[in-house]
Amino acid sequence: MPGGRLTQQERRQIARGLADGLAYAEIARQLDRPTSTITREVTRNGGPTGYRADAAHRSAEQRAHRRKNPAPRDARPDPQPYGRDAEAVRAYEEMFTTAMTASGAPLMMSRVLAALTLSDTGSLTAGELSAHLKVSPASVSKAVAFLETQSMVRREREGRRERYVIDNDLMHDSMIASARSTAQLAATAREGVSVLGAGTAAGARLENMSRYLDFVSESIARAADQARAILHTKAPDNPASLKGIHEHGFNH
Template identity: 70%
Template sequence: MPGGRLTQQERQQIALGLADGLAYAEIARRLDRPTSTITREVMRNGGPTAYRADLAHRATERRAHRRRQAAPQGAEAPAQAYGRDAEAVREYEETFTTVLMGSGMPTMMSRVMACLTLTDTGSLTASDLVQRLQVSPASISKAIKFLESQGFVRRERDERRRERYVVDDDIWYQSMIASARSTAQIVEIARQGVGVLGPDTPAAARLENVARFLDFVSESIARAAEQAREILHTKTGPTSVPAGTARDERIPGQA
């Protein structure tokens, strides 16, 4: 299996495959590349409907140039816990980020969510995130506010009174419930519209159909989330942190 960056010819083959409606796995097989490589390439360059080989190639060259300029002389990748391959972890984090972006999450929010999710403790401070992602504190603050509003992260204080941002097993449940509540609000507004537009009009009939569909979906999401939480979610003690892992990644006093 070839390694290294995608060539311009490979990107052209990706574009042709997308135009033919091929799945990422099939494009990857034809290029003898991992499916994750194709997924990341497409999602970070416009998605399946907007991917352009020449634009993607130029964008990749610009990103590589910026990384070379930003990297300090003699800098080395930080040691990884559990003997992980640092480059493989970095590539996977990029893939995870691009998939979140493909689901509709904005870029910076996706980067923060991926960074938090892939830490062993699932907990970082704002300064940790600034250092890891090399962005401004304002960018982190904005991303956290968005993620918190969607139920993806929660805040807590450690023994040094620092604010930490946390993702854990319960976060995905909370996010699903928040999504169900948001959908339920659309149902309520749609049914208000039926009264405003008149129950016997085409527009009102359309709104009623929307309300029925979304009502069924939101109830199903909430029910499934409750069932999954009851069956799958278990409370665990503090995660043991292997030697060499920074103390700032621990969650003091975790229940």
Template identity: 70%
Template sequence: MPGGRLTQQERQQIALGLADGLAYAEVARRLDRPTSTITREVMRNGGPAGYRADLAHRATERRTHRRKTAPPGPVAPEQPHGRDAAAVREYEETFTTVLMASGMPKMMSRVLACLTITDSGSLTAAELVQRLQVSPASISKAVAFLDEQGLIRRERDERRRERYAVDDDIWYRSMMASARSTAQLVETTRQGVSVLGPDTPAAVRLENIARFLDFVSEAIARAAEQARDILYAKPPAPAEDPTG
């Protein structure tokens, strides 16, 4: 599997693949690249609908130039469990770009991704500053936003330091919030039916939209309730070695 930066020709192939409706995994297979490389490339350069090969290539060249002229940063700490530090950084960047594509601001996405892939699931403000190489003010603003959205929780460690932790329940709450938002849209859409007249083309369109969204909203809420326990599942115990 080839490594290194994507070439301009590869970016053109990505753009063609997206135009043909290919999944990231299929584009990656055709280019003999990791799927995460294609995902990160697309999401950081406009997303599936806005990706342009020439613009993406120029943006990458600008980022490369900035990295070459920037002062060297601290050496990344050794990864636990024998992990590949470069692979972890690449995955964290991919996770961040996908969160951004969902509508979350960049710094909030970086903090949430950093917390999520940390084994402890919690870090202090100083640890976040060191890991992300940003200012304390940036971290403060990001955690305030994430806390307000219910995506993280604040806690104190044995040294009375405030820590920010990802809550195992955040994805459940996120799904339920999405279902409530969709339900509100259903209600508003149906209000339009009575305003426009039940037998008019516009009202029929709104009613069909409402029925579709109502079904989706109920399905999301029901699935989230049924699957909630998965968020607290413990990994299976390792099998015992028969050789002792």
């Protein structure tokens, strides 16, 4: 089984396999690579629908260059509590961000959500996010505004500053927001039936669309409530080990 980094030719073969609808395991078999290698490669570079071989290869070369040329001391990963490996945390944050973008979220919104999700406090100020992500406060504010519309982040006042917060019900709230959005689309489709005529092909299409979306919306909301009731794990309330995190800057 070959080792080392994927070649540009292998990445092009991955792209062809995805275009042909092949499973990751089949692509891996053709390349004589572990399935995990293919899964990680595709997830990191846009997902099955957004994967581009040449762009993925350029990104890999850039990462290899950064490893050969370590970042200056002040750009190294943030110190970590609980004895966590700072490099491992940074690599996981990149993986989490990539997974979010592959699911359809814009890149900056994914980066902000990843940073908040991986922080033990579940909250960061604009300044902390800006410093951690090395972007402008304006970029952070724009990303937070989008995440607010998805019920994934809320704002809290902290003196003259704003603190951005995610709750332990983050995924539940997001699913409920998705259900509501789907229900609204169903209602819009239903209104079109009377406009185009129930006995027409277009009217029938809209009727089927509205029924389908209504069913999906109700199913999402019901499943989200059931999952929260059965699976939810409560996080510790202000554990002593987290004292001082706000005062000492960003820590995951």
